[in-house]
Amino acid sequence: MMYYKILQHEDSSREWMIFLHGLGGNSNIWYKQIQEFRKHYNILLVDFYGHGENSEVKEEYSFPMLADEVVYIMDVVGIQRAHVFGISLGSIVGAMLCKRHPERLHSLVAGGILLAFDLKVKGLLYAANVLRFLMPYMWLYAFFAKILMPRKNHAYSRSVFVREAKNLGQKEFMKWFKLLLGFPGIAGNLREGCRNNVPKLFITGGQDHLFLRHVRAYVQTDPQATLHVIEKCGHVCNIERYEEFNRVALNYLAGYSFSPAYAKGVRDMITRETPAYEFVS
Numbered sequence: 001m002m003y004y005k006i007l008q009h010e011d012s013s014r015e016w017m018i019f020l021h022g023l024g025g026n027s028n029i030w031y032k033q034i035q036e037f038r039k040h041y042n043i044l045l046v047d048f049y050g051h052g053e054n055s056e057v058k059e060e061y062s063f064p065m066l067a068d069e070v071v072y073i074m075d076v077v078g079i080q081r082a083h084v085f086g087i088s089l090g091s092i093v094g095a096m097l098c099k100r101h102p103e104r105l106h107s108l109v110a111g112g113i114l115l116a117f118d119l120k121v122k123g124l125l126y127a128a129n130v131l132r133f134l135m136p137y138m139w140l141y142a143f144f145a146k147i148l149m150p151r152k153n154h155a156y157s158r159s160v161f162v163r164e165a166k167n168l169g170q171k172e173f174m175k176w177f178k179l180l181l182g183f184p185g186i187a188g189n190l191r192e193g194c195r196n197n198v199p200k201l202f203i204t205g206g207q208d209h210l211f212l213r214h215v216r217a218y219v220q221t222d223p224q225a226t227l228h229v230i231e232k233c234g235h236v237c238n239i240e241r242y243e244e245f246n247r248v249a250l251n252y253l254a255g256y257s258f259s260p261a262y263a264k265g266v267r268d269m270i271t272r273e274t275p276a277y278e279f280v281s
Helices: 027-037 063-077 089-100 119-131 137-148 152-167 170-181 184-194 212-219 242-256 260-269
Strands: 003-007 016-020 042-047 082-087 105-111 200-205 225-230
Touching (some): 003 063, 016 027, 016 063, 027 042, 027 082, 027 152, 027 242, 063 089, 089 105, 105 242, 119 170, 137 152, 212 225, 225 242
Parallel strands (some): 016 042, 016 082, 082 105, 105 200, 200 225
Antiparallel strands (some): 003 042
16 A cells, blocks of 8 residues: 555544645655645645655556555545645646546646646657666656756755655656656546546646646636646746645635535635635535
8 A cells, every 4th residue: 555644633524635746756745735734624645656655666557556546545544535636746646536536536636737748748758768778867857857847946846856756766766757658648538537527726837838738728628627827936836836826725625615614714714815716615
């Protein structure tokens, strides 16, 4: 089983949030969200195989398998439905959950979501597939982190992801890299499968230059999807602009709470200006 950690709210009847990290990271990358969100929700943090606190590994990985394993953890913990958060690679797993197990999601909130790879990204991945035989994986990881988050204001979030990836190891990194290489083959079916009744909030940096246009295109085709773009922000928006990320997410999710009083409490907590969403309570 993948490693998980529970942060229980003092009111155990509160809804659940599940957090899924990106490639090379671990649940620590959600520290800016945990501090605020645990005031209002029960939280389940998951570390993928080989990441963070999870020393267990598999021979190979697939996105359907990872989504099914998250559901297995939900069953073990006793979570019937949850709000699922994903960042980068974790957003793909979240989208796969949305496709395969929509009845287990209250909503999906995806930061820096990957919905498609254009020719530029595919070319970079296949170049890296050759270079992996010539250089240590951390050089390769740092190189791609720089391409993905090239600007000066991306430096801190880029350094966090590179730092957290150091414990992954060459062999394990290559298995996850292989998973990403195969993503274009499932991307179309994944997008089609996500067009269901699960409410979806995509939070993306305006400088997420490799993936933003694909998110904009998808949102036009899914009436359940909402896009919020954080200006002057890169791919890892939950770290780089965490205050706006948190406000927008909490504001949005208050509309999908079962309890009107609870939803009002969350909205009252948000003191800064946020985008106007229609709340359902």
